[in-house]
Amino acid sequence: MLQTLYDYFWWERLWLPVNLTWADLEDRDGRVYAKASDLYITLPLALLFLIIRYFFELYVATPLAALLNVKEKTRLRASPNPTLEHFYLTSGKQPKQAEVELLSRQSGLSGRQVERWFRRRRNQDRPSLLKKFREASWRFTFYLIAFIAGMAVIIDKPWFYDMRKVWEGYPIQSTIPSQYWYYMIELSFYWSLLFSIASDVKRKDFKEQIIHHVATIILISFSWFANYVRAGTLIMALHDSSDYLLESAKMFNYAGWKNTCNNIFIIFAIVFIITRLVILPFWILHCTLVYPLELYPAFFGYYFFNFMMGVLQLLHIFWAYLILRMAHKFITGKLVEDERSDREETESSEGEEAAAGGGAKSRPLANGHPILSNNHRKND
Numbered sequence: 001m002l003q004t005l006y007d008y009f010w011w012e013r014l015w016l017p018v019n020l021t022w023a024d025l026e027d028r029d030g031r032v033y034a035k036a037s038d039l040y041i042t043l044p045l046a047l048l049f050l051i052i053r054y055f056f057e058l059y060v061a062t063p064l065a066a067l068l069n070v071k072e073k074t075r076l077r078a079s080p081n082p083t084l085e086h087f088y089l090t091s092g093k094q095p096k097q098a099e100v101e102l103l104s105r106q107s108g109l110s111g112r113q114v115e116r117w118f119r120r121r122r123n124q125d126r127p128s129l130l131k132k133f134r135e136a137s138w139r140f141t142f143y144l145i146a147f148i149a150g151m152a153v154i155i156d157k158p159w160f161y162d163m164r165k166v167w168e169g170y171p172i173q174s175t176i177p178s179q180y181w182y183y184m185i186e187l188s189f190y191w192s193l194l195f196s197i198a199s200d201v202k203r204k205d206f207k208e209q210i211i212h213h214v215a216t217i218i219l220i221s222f223s224w225f226a227n228y229v230r231a232g233t234l235i236m237a238l239h240d241s242s243d244y245l246l247e248s249a250k251m252f253n254y255a256g257w258k259n260t261c262n263n264i265f266i267i268f269a270i271v272f273i274i275t276r277l278v279i280l281p282f283w284i285l286h287c288t289l290v291y292p293l294e295l296y297p298a299f300f301g302y303y304f305f306n307f308m309m310g311v312l313q314l315l316h317i318f319w320a321y322l323i324l325r326m327a328h329k330f331i332t333g334k335l336v337e338d339e340r341s342d343r344e345e346t347e348s349s350e351g352e353e354a355a356a357g358g359g360a361k362s363r364p365l366a367n368g369h370p371i372l373s374n375n376h377r378k379n380d
Helices: 002-009 036-067 082-090 097-107 111-125 129-154 163-167 177-196 206-225 229-254 258-289 300-331 351-357
Strands: none
Touching: 036 129, 036 177, 036 206, 082 097, 082 111, 097 111, 129 177, 129 229, 163 229, 163 258, 177 206, 177 229, 206 229, 206 300, 229 258, 258 300
């Protein structure tokens, strides 16, 4: 049965145009073609990325944080209380008013003291400013290097300037070492993000981030073994073009460099909108939807690839909405903050209503993906 499923999964009619087989993509005459087996190396490379990240954060990002004067806010810890701790771990982190009254009777504390305990306990679980800075530093470094490397890979290729050449000779298109390593490194990095997502800083778009990582991994993998390599290199470089700007804005935000953060955010927002809402749908998606049909009838791989591209495009629209909403607040002079992040509650908060209702105002930045806090010492 497993062999039947395997054979059906790799059936040429699923992934290749009509009258073509996997045998047509076998290496010959010194020409090397993309193969699914090439992707096995990405899993050990992903583990290597996690190791490199650990040492990078320890020996590069941490000293850089000290150099930029990233200071952690002192947090008051919740006093040990087995009754409240049990409720916190099993029933919820934000008890309703009736539950506060019940916990008050069970613990012998006043309602205000119970609310304060939960506020402090939630703050204990929030990631530290240093953790956020180190994570942003790692991503900034990778995205910047990946963007420069990606442009070096595609800048001299004819299909960078003429989209029709993306499909010239498809799928009998050989690959070169620079394309191979660009693909393997990008895919390995996204595997590493997926592996570490449980321990990374969690934001309100956590589910969207998982969908993004999974869709990206599927797209990169499929575009490699189905030989959509030319289109794939264009798409990866396009995405990397704005991601490093976001991460650098986060870094300056955590360091308290308000004006620098704001200026980079403006550049990021412009680049994001142009690349994700203009170039991607009207150039890249047009290239993958229209031009292949001039050569071959539509097949399953064609529909699958463009469906996954559609999923990414919907995520970009969602994130662009957050960016524009935060940019509006920024332009109108309001404080800006990462709407995906939980605000740290202060001791002056009068319960959850006060914290949610009027305390800190929102501020911007978004990450292919959203963004930051200009006043992190108070709210981030």
